[in-house]
Amino acid sequence: MHLEFSDEEKAFRAEVQAFLDEKLSERLRRATSLTPSVFTDPEIYLEWQAILLEKGWLAYNWPVEAGGTGWTQTQRYIFERECAFARAPNIAAQGMKMLAPVINRFGSAEQKAFYLPKILSGEHRWCQGYSEPEAGSDLASLRTRAVRDGDFYAVDGTKIWTTNAHLSNWIFCLVRTDTTVKPQLGISFLLIDMGTPGITVQPISLISGDRELNQVFFDNVIVPVENRVGEEGQGWTLAKFLLEHERGGSCQAPGLLVAIEDLRAMTRTVPGRNGGLLVEDTDFMHRLAMVDLAAQGMEMFELRLLADIATGRTPGPQTALAGLYMANIRQSIDSLVMEAAGPAALELETARPLCDLDLPDPAMSVSARLALPTYLNNRAWSIMAGSSEIMRSIIARTVLGL
Numbered sequence: 171m172h173l174e175f176s177d178e179e180k181a182f183r184a185e186v187q188a189f190l191d192e193k194l195s196e197r198l199r200r201a202t203s204l205t206p207s208v209f210t211d212p213e214i215y216l217e218w219q220a221i222l223l224e225k226g227w228l229a230y231n232w233p234v235e236a237g238g239t240g241w242t243q244t245q246r247y248i249f250e251r252e253c254a255f256a257r258a259p260n261i262a263a264q265g266m267k268m269l270a271p272v273i274n275r276f277g278s279a280e281q282k283a284f285y286l287p288k289i290l291s292g293e294h295r296w297c298q299g300y301s302e303p304e305a306g307s308d309l310a311s312l313r314t315r316a317v318r319d320g321d322f323y324a325v326d327g328t329k330i331w332t333t334n335a336h337l338s339n340w341i342f343c344l345v346r347t348d349t350t351v352k353p354q355l356g357i358s359f360l361l362i363d364m365g366t367p368g369i370t371v372q373p374i375s376l377i378s379g380d381r382e383l384n385q386v387f388f389d390n391v392i393v394p395v396e397n398r399v400g401e402e403g404q405g406w407t408l409a410k411f412l413l414e415h416e417r418g419g420s421c422q423a424p425g426l427l428v429a430i431e432d433l434r435a436m437t438r439t440v441p442g443r444n445g446g447l448l449v450e451d452t453d454f455m456h457r458l459a460m461v462d463l464a465a466q467g468m469e470m471f472e473l474r475l476l477a478d479i480a481t482g483r484t485p486g487p488q489t490a491l492a493g494l495y496m497a498n499i500r501q502s503i504d505s506l507v508m509e510a511a512g513p514a515a516l517e518l519e520t521a522r523p524l525c526d527l528d529l530p531d532p533a534m535s536v537s538a539r540l541a542l543p544t545y546l547n548n549r550a551w552s553i554m555a556g557s558s559e560i561m562r563s564i565i566a567r568t569v570l571g572l
Contacts, residue, residue: 183248190256199257201525206543207380210259211523216292218259243480254424265289265296276400299329299343307560310353316345325391335371335384339364357405361397378546379520414489422496423469429503461502468495490564497551504545511538518542
């Protein structure tokens with residue numbers, strides 16, 4: 171596999187680095203470094219998105235006709251990697267990277283004209299209404315009903331594990347519109363204003379202290395039929411398309427490599443088990459090297475996915491492999507950080523956002539202070555976008571043909 175960038179790609183990387191040096195403030199970098207979750211505080215990501223929008227780089231993974239940059243897959247990879255290593259905030263993935271591709275592919279001209287500009291501006295902040303109390307990774311068993319009456323649907327039911335529902339003003343939902351057909355054929359895809367009467371958001375407390383997850387209840391929520399994306403009963407197709415982009419639409423390996431880089435720096439300052447520094451502990455450094463190799467392998471796999479996408483092929487079931495690798499490597503890194511921090515990792519600050527707090531100096535370091543909330547928060551990677559068990563089943567059936 172040829173991994174050398176062309177002269178044009180090297181020039182593009184230099185342009186991205188210069189832009190980040192100029193526009194990415196220390197305040198934004200610090201906020202990113204003090205965020206134990208993958209989900210950035212809205213005040214932070216909206217500021218960064220406005221900077222990218224002004225530059226014309228916010229919709230870099232959208233089609234050109236929708237405001238995209240026209241970058242190649244390699245340029246997108248370079249941009250994401252440089253942003254990760256510069257500690258740029260994550261943008262709002264639910265709108266920019268999950269819903270927008272669905273609207274661009276399946277939405278009407280009116281839907282594209284109405285929703286896409288508001289996603290770009292940040293006026294619409296989106297959450298995802300997929301999982302339910304008895305329909306997590308098995309989305310086909312969802313029970314939230316949408317009964318049509320003329321030009322409207324009446325929606326009743328509940329969604330759970332809804333990330334940032336308390337901070338969102340719109341939600342895209344899978345709802346059951348037909349109970350007489352095969353479960354996958356009776357699902358539709360609705361866009362619902364969170365300000366509609368009948369919607370209640372109930373928080374779910376996390377042991378990490380982060381305030382991300384919610385349960386959302388719908389009690390006779392009236393939604394215009396024009397808010398349906400695609401045809402009635404086409405929701406399962408749209409859901410699979412969205413999940414493939416969620417798992418394979420962005421590169422996750424750069425973030426892993428950044429975390430490994432931070433951990434390696436940490437080993438040069440904290441004590442090891444034999445009286446010296448942790449970097450001198452051959453057992454620990456061997457385990458760190460193995461995780462590093464796994465992350466580099468993940469990067470190669472993602473580059474192969476991007477190469478497939480560049481030829482016009484959809485990400486496909488191989489994205490399940492990316493999701494599984496990501497979860498395993500991320501949690502391995504977190505365990506090593508906890509071990510490196512030792513007793514100092516037991517310091518658990520639950521107030522958020524950390525970047526806005528006037529906290530006393532940490533017991534050891536900022537990295538140690540973030541070790542436990544990051545470890546606890548990232549346990550969820552084993553179930554995000556489908557549990558690891560479901561990912562293995564998908565891989566066995568669709569990739570390995572078992």
